[in-house]
Amino acid sequence: MVSPLHSNGRAELQDDKIVSSIGDLAPKPDIRPEVLLRLSGKLQTTLELSQLLEIFFEEIQQAVLVDGISFSHNAHNLLLSYGRNSVHSASYRLQTQQDYMGDLAFHRSTRFREHELANLEGLLTTLVYPMRNALRYHEALAAAFRDPLTGAGNRVALDKTLQREIELTKRHGQQLSILMLDLDHFKLVNDDFGHSMGDKVLKEAVTCITGCIRQTDMCFRYGGEEFLVMLSNAEHAGALRIAERIRMSISSLAFSNEKGRLQVTTSIGCATLTMEDSMDSLVQRADKALYQAKHNGRNRVVCDTDDELDTPPSKSLL
Numbered sequence: 001m002v003s004p005l006h007s008n009g010r011a012e013l014q015d016d017k018i019v020s021s022i023g024d025l026a027p028k029p030d031i032r033p034e035v036l037l038r039l040s041g042k043l044q045t046t047l048e049l050s051q052l053l054e055i056f057f058e059e060i061q062q063a064v065l066v067d068g069i070s071f072s073h074n075a076h077n078l079l080l081s082y083g084r085n086s087v088h089s090a091s092y093r094l095q096t097q098q099d100y101m102g103d104l105a106f107h108r109s110t111r112f113r114e115h116e117l118a119n120l121e122g123l124l125t126t127l128v129y130p131m132r133n134a135l136r137y138h139e140a141l142a143a144a145f146r147d148p149l150t151g152a153g154n155r156v157a158l159d160k161t162l163q164r165e166i167e168l169t170k171r172h173g174q175q176l177s178i179l180m181l182d183l184d185h186f187k188l189v190n191d192d193f194g195h196s197m198g199d200k201v202l203k204e205a206v207t208c209i210t211g212c213i214r215q216t217d218m219c220f221r222y223g224g225e226e227f228l229v230m231l232s233n234a235e236h237a238g239a240l241r242i243a244e245r246i247r248m249s250i251s252s253l254a255f256s257n258e259k260g261r262l263q264v265t266t267s268i269g270c271a272t273l274t275m276e277d278s279m280d281s282l283v284q285r286a287d288k289a290l291y292q293a294k295h296n297g298r299n300r301v302v303c304d305t306d307d308e309l310d311t312p313p314s315k316s317l318l
């Protein structure tokens with residue numbers, strides 16, 4: 001059985017005028033039952049969110065002509081569009097008693113009439129539960145690729161993402177840099193302030209890193225207190241600037257508990273992709289630079305070029 005959408009769903013024109021509440025979503029007589037039946041059946045064939053919306057967009061054309069649809073869910077960072085964006089739109093909030101499932105807008109070059117809006121609302125009732133299942137599936141997949149403590153990507157995600165990004169970067173002749181980042185003397189944090197303080201520092205460090213990078217960049221937990229940051233479209237100089245920003249941001253964090261006050265620093269190795277690089281060789285160069293940063297005294301950024309790797313500590317970026 002399909003439950004009605006919540007009554008705070010609404011259809012609106014571009015000027016934001018609310019034209020219809022969707023508290024009562026009983027399908028109107030002019031949607032043929034076989035259309036609803038077929039749509040409902042098709043929506044149950046996939047758990048993949050983008051496929052689900054694509055099916056929905058194609059199938060609803062039999063009941064109401066629509067130029068395009070767009071779906072957004074801020075908490076999941078999702079924005080998906082199908083067809084064309086047009087002048088007029090009707091927007092709905094998808095919601096059951098328990099779950100918010102995003103906002104869906106229908107677009108068309110001509111105004112939606114009242115009975116068409118009623119039909120769209122009827123069609124939406126078939127989407128609610130398949131959408132809830134697809135979002136749960138999406139969450140489960142995302143969790144499988146995330147480090148549970150810090151929320152950074154895990155090693156599985158890193159391998160998949162970095163490999164793909166390297167291929168795309170080479171194919172499009174763009175730039176890609178990575179940072180290998182390791183918190184300094186982290187063992188002492190655990191030993192002197194306790195493991196839960198160690199966990200807190202790790203979480204805050206990731207918040208700092210993600211605050212310093214673009215949305216298209218990604219942070220992965222590489223090991224215990226080691227992180228890899230993937231900087232898409234970043235050349236050598238740009239990557240060094242971001243690395244320095246992250247280093248400073250982490251060093252300005254302040255922690256305290258009953259054992260006292262604590263500040264942490266980080267060492268960062270930076271490497272930029274060359275055409276000859278594989279994923280392993282790129283990571284190895286960043287790792288070597290990180291090792292050098294530790295060797296040079298920690299709390300600094302060192303890049304992968306041979307010159308800098310060979311330089312004595314005084315030539316590091318600090």
Ligand SMILES: Nc1nc2c(ncn2[C@@H]2O[C@H](COP(=O)(O)OP(=O)(O)OP(=O)(O)O)[C@@H](O)[C@H]2O)c(=O)[nH]1
Nearest residue numbers: 182183184185186187188190195196198199224225
């Ligand atoms: N609290 C906490 N500690 C962790 C976690 N993962 C790894 N660690 C600790 O991180 C510490 C890493 O220590 P080391 O590899 O000796 O490195 P370090 O003390 O940071 O020294 P340098 O890297 O040389 O500056 C170990 O004590 C690990 O137990 C975690 O999830 N939580």
